[in-house]
Amino acid sequence: MTLAAVLGVIGGGSAIAFREAIDLFQLNILGFASGDEDLLAKTPWTRIMLATTGGGLLVGLCIHFLVPGRRIHSVSEVVEAATFQGGKINLRTGLTSAVVSALSLGAGASAGREGPVVHLGATLSAFIADKLKLGRSLGRTLLGCGVAATVAASFNAPIAGVFFALEVVIGHYTLRAFSPIVIASVTGTIVSRAYFGDFPAFTELEYHVVSFLEFPAFALLGLVSAIVATIFLRSIAVTQYAVRHSPIPPWLRPACAGLMVGLIALAYPQVLGVGYEATDQALNQQLAFSMLFALLIAKIAATSISIGLGFGAGVFSPSLFIGAMLGGAFGIVATLAFPDLSSGHGAYTIVGMGAVAGAVLGAPISTILMVFELTGDYSITVAVMIATVIASTVTQHLYGHSFFTWQLAKRGLDPKHGGEHQLLRSTRVRDVMEQDFETVDPAAAMREVREKLQRSHHGELFVVDQQGALHGTITLPDLSESAFDTSMDALLNAEDVSRLHPPVLEPHDMLEKAMRRMDAVHEEQIAVVRNTTSMEVVGVARQVAVMNAYNKAIMTAHAAERGED
Numbered sequence: 001m002t003l004a005a006v007l008g009v010i011g012g013g014s015a016i017a018f019r020e021a022i023d024l025f026q027l028n029i030l031g032f033a034s035g036d037e038d039l040l041a042k043t044p045w046t047r048i049m050l051a052t053t054g055g056g057l058l059v060g061l062c063i064h065f066l067v068p069g070r071r072i073h074s075v076s077e078v079v080e081a082a083t084f085q086g087g088k089i090n091l092r093t094g095l096t097s098a099v100v101s102a103l104s105l106g107a108g109a110s111a112g113r114e115g116p117v118v119h120l121g122a123t124l125s126a127f128i129a130d131k132l133k134l135g136r137s138l139g140r141t142l143l144g145c146g147v148a149a150t151v152a153a154s155f156n157a158p159i160a161g162v163f164f165a166l167e168v169v170i171g172h173y174t175l176r177a178f179s180p181i182v183i184a185s186v187t188g189t190i191v192s193r194a195y196f197g198d199f200p201a202f203t204e205l206e207y208h209v210v211s212f213l214e215f216p217a218f219a220l221l222g223l224v225s226a227i228v229a230t231i232f233l234r235s236i237a238v239t240q241y242a243v244r245h246s247p248i249p250p251w252l253r254p255a256c257a258g259l260m261v262g263l264i265a266l267a268y269p270q271v272l273g274v275g276y277e278a279t280d281q282a283l284n285q286q287l288a289f290s291m292l293f294a295l296l297i298a299k300i301a302a303t304s305i306s307i308g309l310g311f312g313a314g315v316f317s318p319s320l321f322i323g324a325m326l327g328g329a330f331g332i333v334a335t336l337a338f339p340d341l342s343s344g345h346g347a348y349t350i351v352g353m354g355a356v357a358g359a360v361l362g363a364p365i366s367t368i369l370m371v372f373e374l375t376g377d378y379s380i381t382v383a384v385m386i387a388t389v390i391a392s393t394v395t396q397h398l399y400g401h402s403f404f405t406w407q408l409a410k411r412g413l414d415p416k417h418g419g420e421h422q423l424l425r426s427t428r429v430r431d432v433m434e435q436d437f438e439t440v441d442p443a444a445a446m447r448e449v450r451e452k453l454q455r456s457h458h459g460e461l462f463v464v465d466q467q468g469a470l471h472g473t474i475t476l477p478d479l480s481e482s483a484f485d486t487s488m489d490a491l492l493n494a495e496d497v498s499r500l501h502p503p504v505l506e507p508h509d510m511l512e513k514a515m516r517r518m519d520a521v522h523e524e525q526i527a528v529v530r531n532t533t534s535m536e537v538v539g540v541a542r543q544v545a546v547m548n549a550y551n552k553a554i555m556t557a558h559a560a561e562r563g564e565d
Contacts, residue, residue, distance in 0.1 A: 001179070001180060001183055003128075003142070003145075003180070004145050004179075004180035004181070004183040004184045004187075005183055005184070005187045006128075007124075007125050007128065007142060007145040007146055007149060007184045007187075008145065008148075008149040008183060008184035008185065008186065008187025008188040008190075008191070009149075009187055009188070009191055010121075010124050010125075010128075010146070010149070011121040011124070011125070011145070011146050011147075011148070011149025011150040011152075011153060011184060011187075011188040012149055012150075012152075012153040012187065012188035012189070012190070012191025012192050013191060014098075014117070014120050014121055014124060014150060015117050015120075015121070015149075015150045015153035015154045015188065015192060016153065016191070016192060016195050016196075018098060018102055018113065018116065018117045018120060018154075019113070019117075019154070021098075021099070021102035021106075022102045022105045022106050022113060023106075024106070025055075025102055025103050025105070025106020025107065026105070026106040026107075026108075026273065027106075028106075029051045029054075029055050029106050029107050029108070030043065030047070030048070030051045030106070030107070030108055030272070031043055031047060031051075043269075045266050048108070048262050048265055048266065048269070048272075049259070049262040049263075049266075051107055051108055051258075051262070052107055052108045052109075052258035052259065052261050052262035052265065052272075053255055053258040053259045053262055054107075054255075054258070055103065055104070055106070055107020055108065055109075055258055056107060056109075056254035056255040056256070056257050056258025056259070056311065057252070057254065057255035057258070058103065058107070059100055059103055059104050059107065059109075059254040059255075059258075059310070059311060059312065060250070060251040060252055060253060060254040060255055060310065061251055062096075062099075062100045062103065063100060063250070063251065063254070063310065063312070064250065064251035066096050066100070067093065067096045067097060067100060068090060068092055068093045068096070069093065070250060072097045072100055072101060072104075072116075072310070072312030073089075073093055073094065073097040073119050074097070074101075074115035074116060074118070074119050074312070074313075074314055075114075075115045075118050075119065075168065075169075075314065075404050076403075076404045076407035076408050077089070077119060078118055078119055078122040078143065078147060078169055079168065079169055079171075079404055079408060080408060080411070080413060081122065081126065081143065082122075082140050082143050082144070082169050082170060082171070083171060083413075084413060086136035086139050086140065087125075087126055087129055087136065087139030087140045087142065087143040088126060088130065088139070089119075089122055089123045089126035089127075089143075090123075091123060091126075091127050093123075094119055094120060094122070094123025094124070094126075094127075095120075095123065097116060097119055097120075097312060098116050098117070098119065098120040098123075100312045101113075101115070101116030101312035101313050102116070104254070104306075104311040104312045104313050105273055105274065105313055107258060108258070108261060108262070108265065108272040108273055109257070109258075109261065109273070109306040109311035109312075109313055110261055110264075110271045110272060110273070110275070110299065110302035110303045110305070110306045110318060111274075111303060111306050111307060111311060111312075111313030111314060111315070111317070111318060112274055112313055112314035112315055112316045112317030112318055112319075112320075113154065113274055113313065113314060113317065114151065114154060114155070114314045114316040114317065115313060115314025115315065115316070116312060116313060116314060117150045117151075117154050118147050118150055118151060118169075118314075120150065121146035121147055121149055121150030121151075122143050122146045122147050122150075122169070123146075124146055125142045125143050125145055125146025125147075126139065126142070126143055126146070128142065129142040129143070140170060140177075141170075141176070141177045141180055141181070142180075143169065143170075144165040144166065144169055144170045144177055144180075144181045144184075145165070145180055145181055145183075145184035146184070147161075147164065147165040147168075147169050148161040148162050148164065148165035148181045148182075148184050148185035148188065149161065149184040149185055149187065149188030150188065151164050151165070151185075152185040152186070152188045152189045152192070153188040153189060153191060153192035154192070155201055155370060155373065155374055156189065156192060156193065156196070156198070156199070156200065156201060156373065156374075157189075157369070157370050157373035157374060158185045158186050158188075158189040158373075159185075159369050159373060160366050160367075160369040160370035160373050161185040161188065161189070162178075162181050162182050162185045163363075163365050163366035163369055164363060164366035164370070165181050165185070166178065166181065166366075167363045167365050167366045168361065168362075168363045168366065168404065200373065200374055200375055200376040201276060201374045202276070202279065202280045202283055202374055202375050202376075205283055205284070205346065205350070205375055205376065206379065207343055207344060207346055207347035207350065207379060207380055208343060208347075208379050208380065209343050209347070209379075209380055209382070209383055210340075210341055210342065210343045211341050213341050214334075214338075214341050214342065214343060214383075215382075215383065215386060217334050217338075217341075217342075217348075218348075218351055218383040218386050218387050219386055219387065219390055221326075221327060221330050221348060221351055221352060221355060221387050222351075222355050222386060222387035222388065222389070222390030222391045222394070223390060223391070223394060224326065224330060225323060225326060225327075225352060225355035225356045225359060225387060225390075225391040226355075226359055226390065226391040226392075226393075226394035226395045226398060227394075227398070228296070228300075228322065228323075228326050228356060229319075229355075229356050229359035229360050229391060229395045229399075230359075230395055230398045230399045231300065232300050232303070232304070232319070232322060232356075232360060233360060233395075233399050233401070233403060233406065234399065235300055235301070235304040235308075236303070236304045236307050236308055236315075236403070237406065238304075238308075239304045239305060239307075239308025239309065240307075240308045242308075243308055243309055243310075250310065253309040253310045254309060254310045254311050256309055257305050257306050257308070257309035257310065257311055258311075260302075260305050260309075261302045261305055261306055264298055264301060264302050264305075265302075267298070268294060268295055268298040270295055270298075270299075271295070271298050271299050271302040271303075272302075274317045275299065275317060275318065275321040276317070278295060278321065278324075278325075279320055279321050279324045279353070282324040282325055282327075282328040282349050283324060283346055283349050283350065283375065284346065285328070285344065285345055285346045285349075287325075287328060289329055289332045289333075292325045292326075292328045292329040292332070293325070293329050295321075295325045296322060296325035296326055296329065299318060299321050299322050299325065300322060303315070303318040303322075315360055315361070315403050316357060316360075316361060319356050319357035319360040319361065320353045320356075320357050320371075320374075322356050323352040323353040323354065323355060323356030323357055324349045324352060324353045325352075326352045326356060327345075327348040327349040327350065327351050327352020327353060327355070328345050328346075328348065328349040328352070329345075330345075330348050330352060331344065331345025331346070331347065331348025331349060331352075332345045334348060343380070347380055347383070350371060350375055350380060350384060351380065351383050351384050351387045352387070353371050353375075354367055354368055354371040354384040354387065354388045355384075355387040355388050355390070355391035356391065357370075357371070358388040358389075358391060358392045359388075359391040359392045359394075359395035359402075360395075360402065360403050361402055361403060361404065362392065362395075362396075362401070362402020362403070362404060362405060363402070364388045364389055364392040367388060368381075368384055368385055368388050371384060372384070427510070427511040427549055427553070428507065428508055428509065428510060428511065429505050429506065429507055429508070429509045429510075429511065429513075429514050429528055429541050430507035430508065430528075430539075431511075431549070432511065432514075432541060432545040432546055432548075432549050433505075433507065433528045433538075433539035433540060433541050433545075434539060434540055434541075434542060434545065435539055435540075436457070436458075436540070437458070437460075437462055437525075437527075437537070437539070437540040438452055438455075438456045438458075438460075438461050438462070439461065439462045439463070439464040439537070440452055440461045440462070440463055440464070440474065440494045441463075441464070441465065441466070441494065442463050442464075442465055442471050442493065442494055442495035442498075443493050443494065443495070444493060444494040445489065445493060445494075446486070446488075446489040446492050446493070446494075446497070447486075447489060448494075449461065449474060449479070449494050449497065450479070453474065453475075453476055453479075458525060458542075459475055459476060460473055460474065460475050460525060461473065461474045461475075461494075462527055462537055462540075463494050463495055463498045464537055467534075467536070468534075468536040468537055469534060469535040469536055469537075470502070470504065470527055470529055470535045470536075470537050471495055471498060471500065472495065472498030472499050472500045472501070472502055473498060473499050473502045473527070474494065474497060474498045474499070478497055478498065478499055479497055480497075502526075502527065503517055503520075503521045503523065503526050504526060504527050504528070504529045504532065504535070505517060505526050505527070505528050505529075505541055506528065506529060506530070506531060506532065507528060507530070507538065507539070511546060511549055511550070514526070514541050514546050515546055515550065518541075518543055518546065523543075524542065524543040524544075525540050525541065525542045525543065526540070526541050527539075527540055528540060528541055
């Protein structure tokens with residue numbers, strides 16, 4: 001518990017440092033700090049274009065020369081570390097990603113700060129866990145502590161910090177993980193409040209549901225939010241796909257993003273950076289329908305460009321922005337249609353924020369809680385819950401992924417089956433293969449084939465030549481009539497009755513591949529060859545051994561979920 005409190009202090013401190021770094025970069029690049037966005041209207045367009053484009057170029061060069069792997073890490077890498085790597089994160093990657101992400105946001109990238117700060121908190125927690133040489137389970141718990149503390153400190157949302165760590169990063173709820181994560185989240189919040197003060201991120205509001213007859217409208221907003229969230233996610237994916245197949249070098253892509261975002265900002269400067277001021281205006285019903293709709297489109301475009309072309313940052317704040325604009329616009333229409341039943345379009349703005357953000361992040365519980373803590377408004381709880389659940393469910397049907405699981409899926413990872421799948425992927429065929437197998441020469445007579453099959457413990461012979469190369473396999477059904485009819489023995493040999501080109505595995509193949517191969521060919525044992533060029537048999541992989549390894553992987557994964565190393 002003491003360690004959890006220490007991680008809470010570190011997480012809270014890192015969140016403060018990250019926000020101050022963004023302000024420092026923004027002040028020197030764009031000419032104003034967070035909270036002074038009104039100065040943006042007075043900023044010359046040349047400075048905006050120079051800031052976003054030049055800042056993007058600097059980001060691209062930093063990624064190219066400073067960041068390991070030349071890729072900014074964020075929440076998906078934290079999920080990957082927790083699920084597949086036992087909570088291990090490279091310190092240098094985490095620190096450089098945080099600095100470059102702060103630079104991205106300071107230069108006006110249309111993105112959020114939650115992703116980088118989550119990764120920063122997780123990185124510092126992983127570093128401490130590594131130095132203390134903690135086990136896999138405790139390492140994951142400490143990772144959750146760092147995440148909860150940074151989320152809580154960043155948004156002044158301790159409850160949401162806890163559930164974000166459990167829902168998104170850890171992936172399950174256990175008392176052993178829950179208690180230290182709560183302590184870390186509360187401690188991180190205390191540190192943040194001591195520095196920034198205790199107030200919601202947005203103006204405190206007080207909206208009420210006028211009538212339960214309004215709930216169909218909230219449900220419809222949830223459905224529309226799912227469509228918008230899907231468009232948002234697909235636009236990011238399409239942008240990344242187009243960029244990967246373009247001739248633009250990776251180090252130049254953020255500069256191109258900065259140029260395009262700068263052009264959008266000339267018409268709609270609200271899209272720059274995190275965008276909390278415009279979100280606050282929408283919550284306070286200060287934006288007209290035309291502006292809400294225009295900012296909705298502009299933010300989707302600007303964020304897709306920023307993330308798709310390599311600016312380092314997150315998607316939570318843009319999701320809140322998009323949801324607020326959608327909810328506000330929807331609320332205006334609903335109020336015009338049913339003025340006596342409407343709670344005011346400000347209430348719909350809150351509902352839209354939760355619905356879109358929950359669908360994009362794939363974390364409805366923590367998103368609902370975070371929206372409440374960000375706005376300080378708990379009076380329309382049920383409405384937010386209904387819309388968020390509908391939006392999250394429909395988005396899963398339309399798109400199949402949240403933003404984080406989509407990023408992991410691109411790398412061939414599935415966090416839903418992370419523990420056992422990781423053990424299967426890390427276990428090789430050589431770890432389970434056996435040397436107990438029977439061979440027969442291709443030229444062997446049928447009598448010898450029958451005798452060896454009768455003595456075989458596994459009912460199969462590998463047809464192997466003098467160099468050890470596999471030609472085929474023979475089982476009793478392969479002999480057909482020759483199993484008992486000896487009249488053709490003089491004309492046949494082992495190779496004549498064998499199944500040629502049988503399925504094979506190599507020692508370095510993953511156990512997961514072995515399971516898929518056995519299932520596809522309906523074989524209980526498969527020959528293991530040194531390589532597919534020589535086809536030299538070095539062992540055999542049997543279904544029993546593979547399934548034993550799989551069961552062990554499941555038990556190990558479940559033990560980790562219970563907090564047992």
